[in-house]
Amino acid sequence: MEQDFSMLDAIISKYRNRSGILIPLLQDVQHTLGYLSKEAMRYVSVQMGIPAADIYGVATFYSMFKLKPQGKHIIRVCKGTACHVSDADGIKEALRSELGLQGDEDTTSDMMFTLMEVACLGCCSLAPVIMVDDTTYGKLNPESIKAILERYGEEA
Ligand code: FES
Known part of the structure; x- marks a missing residue:
């Protein structure tokens, strides 16, 4: 149709x-x-x-254009140099695992979160860094991810 x-x-x-x-x-x-x-x-x-x-x-x-539906919350994982050497990959894996993302999925099936990688977010002293919408979270480790996501899950 x-x-x-x-x-x-x-x-x-x-x-x-x-x-x-x-x-x-x-x-x-x-x-x-x-x-x-x-x-x-x-x-x-x-x-x-x-x-x-x-x-x-x-x-x-242009990266500003989105070709797929986006989740309610956008999570940006910094993959700049400072974050990369501070285990940005581990942070990303923890995010993917907590969000239940499979294969090349970057948006959760409930459309709550979209995960994307970005270049330096400009706060390298806080590496590794993610942003959820407009809020920056730094000095992360993979274990800190669950608590951050729960803040957003509760308002669903
Ligand atoms: S490299 Fe991640 S904030 Fe600069």
Whole structure:
């Protein structure tokens, strides 16, 4: 069944017949839908008369664009040098294990958490560091992960 993307029509008419608008257009679409699905990109392509390959190219090039649904809470694991040498891998493994993520999954099945790796978060003296949404947690060890996640699980 065709998905209804009429909620995007106001955004599309705002950008129609303007050039150099692909990034802000896709930002607005993502803001509305939470992520850029293939179907949404196809809809924008047809409505705007922009080749789908151009839209997909921009959406995959910039890390700010999400091509999959995101969890309610975003967990960023720092993989910068200082964190890397302070067992960022162990922190990531503890997170994946606590969240029950399998294989290449990065979002929990209840859509509560999405896990991603990022470069230096700018607080290397606290390595290893993670951020959950806007909150930074530092000087972590794998055993500290469970208690941090529980703070977010309780409000579910
Ligand atoms: S390397 Fe992790 S905060 Fe800088």
